Amino acid sequence: MTRGCKLAEIAKTIRSKHAGVDKITFDVIFPDQAAYDRVRESGVLSREAVCRLFGIDAAQITDHVEFDPALAIKFTVYRRTPSGSPGDADIFGSQQYGPLLDIEVPGC
Amino acid sequence: MKLEGSGKLGERYVGIVGVRDPYTIANIDLVTAWARQQVVERFGDSGYELYFTIYGRNAILGDREPLKALPAHELGIVVQAIAPTKSVAEEVCMIATRQMFYARLPDVKGTAGGVAFLLDEVMLASPAYRWTLNHTMRLADPLELFPTFIVEAGL
Numbered sequence: 001m002t003r004g005c006k007l008a009e010i011a012k013t014i015r016s017k018h019a020g021v022d023k024i025t026f027d028v029i030f031p032d033q034a035a036y037d038r039v040r041e042s043g044v045l046s047r048e049a050v051c052r053l054f055g056i057d058a059a060q061i062t063d064h065v066e067f068d069p070a071l072a073i074k075f076t077v078y079r080r081t082p083s084g085s086p087g088d089a090d091i092f093g094s095q096q097y098g099p100l101l102d103i104e105v106p107g108c
Numbered sequence: 109m110k111l112e113g114s115g116k117l118g119e120r121y122v123g124i125v126g127v128r129d130p131y132t133i134a135n136i137d138l139v140t141a142w143a144r145q146q147v148v149e150r151f152g153d154s155g156y157e158l159y160f161t162i163y164g165r166n167a168i169l170g171d172r173e174p175l176k177a178l179p180a181h182e183l184g185i186v187v188q189a190i191a192p193t194k195s196v197a198e199e200v201c202m203i204a205t206r207q208m209f210y211a212r213l214p215d216v217k218g219t220a221g222g223v224a225f226l227l228d229e230v231m232l233a234s235p236a237y238r239w240t241l242n243h244t245m246r247l248a249d250p251l252e253l254f255p256t257f258i259v260e261a262g263l
Contacts, residue, residue, distance in 0.1 A: 087159035
């Protein structure tokens with residue numbers, strides 16, 4: 001199978017949330033080992049891929065982990081400005097995951 | 109122990125406009141730049157803060173929005189002005205909001221108004237704050253800064 005699917009179709013949960021004053025953390029959680037492995041091995045959520053998607057430098061990513069026991073890929077990025085500063089339109093960081101939904105995952 | 113704090117930046121007013129004209133949407137950065145310039149001509153370029161949040165393009169992700177170059181067919185722009193006093197914040201917000209209506213773009217001949225007003229006014233919002241302190245302090249005893257006293261009330 002070479003047909004791709006979207007991350008939103010094979011992940012169980014895709015979310016973002018504020019993490020302290022100056023960071024936003026992202027969780028992508030999968031329903032089973034196969035989906036988790038497929039995304040992990042494809043590299044579509046690697047540090048480099050996340051940088052390309054959001055147009056940020058690697059230094060903006062403070063953490064990036066593949067957490068096997070939860071079948072989850074998690075990463076955390078610095079905010080552009082501290083939460084709630086004037087001009088910050090997402091105080092709780094709760095809508096930053098949007099661009100993740102349409103990521104093409106090969107081979108599913 | 110975790111120490112967090114914020115500082116007051118000033119009083120804040122908010123204005124809202126909409127845009128439907130495709131040429132204006134394509135040149136929306138010129139429109140907000142025009143409005144900002146009108147504020148600069150009245151108040152100079154410091155002593156206040158002014159933000160344009162453009163819903164329908166990249167309000168939520170800012171420069172991290174991959175679809176920034178593909179705005180929606182209509183935009184909502186929220187203007188925030190912050191200044192030491194309510195009267196200055198109100199005037200900065202009013203100029204920035206209203207002047208989008210009068211923005212001059214190259215090749216546009218119409219003069220009937222470049223944006224749609226939801227309200228012909230700007231609204232007082234809560235004062236603006238920004239984080240100023242985000243720190244941890246090492247303590248030998250977690251309660252050392254929170255002493256407990258027991259006194260006889262004498263009742």
